[in-house]
Structures are given as C-alpha cells and as structure tokens.
Amino acid sequence: MSAINLTKETFDQEVLNSDKPVLVDFWASWCGPCRMVLPIVEELAEELTDVKVCKVNVDEEGDLAARYRVMTIPTLMVFKDGNAVNTTIGAKSKAEIMQMLQ
Template sequence: MSQVNEVLANDFEQEVEAYDGNVLVDFYAPWCGPCKMIAPIVNTISQERDDLKVVKVDADNAQELMVKFGIRGIPTLLLMKHGKVVDTKVGAASLSQIREFTSQV
C-alpha cells in the first residue's frame, strides 16, 4: 500500500522520468472541481497497486511540464512506464475507468 506524494516540477525528472517502474501522474489544481472528484479515486488506486507509484503535480506550479506533455486541461492523468508516457486520460473518471486505464501497466 503506497500513498500519493506531491511532486514539484523541479523534482519531476528524478521522481518520475528516472523512476524504473510504472507511475501514474495526476495533474490537478486546488481550485479544480473535477480534480477534487477524482482525488479519492487516485488515492484508492495508490492503495490497491503496490506496483504503481502514484504522484500528484499542481498544474498551477508546473507550467513547463504542462507544455512538455501537451496538457491543456485538468485533471489529466499520465500513465508512464520507465519514464515514457504510455497513455493519457483527461477529465474526471470513475474508479472502474481509472482501474482500466492503469491496467495497461
């Protein structure tokens, strides 16, 4: 059982891109309603999947990452494997939809 940690833009390369495993990245903002809706779901996924590192990135404080990954809306989930984006999911989603999304890794 793991917990969701917040990653700052400065630490993204070390914490996510250099991580030798699977990572679910939740780009969110504190003011974003749909982001608040999926936050408990993202927490559930982190507790269910010991093989999946789950992190959150505050989009307001990570504009360079938003540009780098072409993120135009939040919430956006990136599914990464060995530092490379495998898939992207934009918008609020149910637990079953996010489970299916993360089942790719």
C-alpha cells in the same frame, strides 16, 4: 502511502527514472472534476504496490504542464520506462483509472 506531490525538480527522478509504472494526475485546487478524482488517486496510492502514484498541481508547476501539453484538467497520464504510454482527460471512475494501468 499517499500520492507523491511532484515538482519540476523531482519529476524526472520520480517518474522518468522509475522502475515501475507511474500514474500522474495533473490537477488544480479550483477544478471541480479534479476534486472528484483526487480521492480516487489517493485511494489508489494507498492500495497499489506495483504502481507509483503521483500528482502535479498545474498552478504551482506550470512548466511541467506545458512540457506534457496539459491543456485541460484533470489529465491523467501513465508513464512506463520514462515514456507517457496512456493519457486521459476529465474525471474518471476508479475502474476506468485501473483500466488505464493495464
């Protein structure tokens, strides 16, 4: 399954009300580091069954970026039980992202 594209209409249902941890990638198409991370995020979406993988295009969903105070992209956030429990900024390796999920 590929990463779920989130909007402000779907964010609460897909992320905050999820019964499993959720990795959210805040990104933009013009961002070089975001383009480096995106294939890893998509790969994780295909591989992981115990984690939901989602992405937010900050150009299209500025309200969501503002809601979570995303000032720099890429920003990766892990949500559990409706709360952001881990955040990292900048391009990360697959191993670093996996470690965030632990």
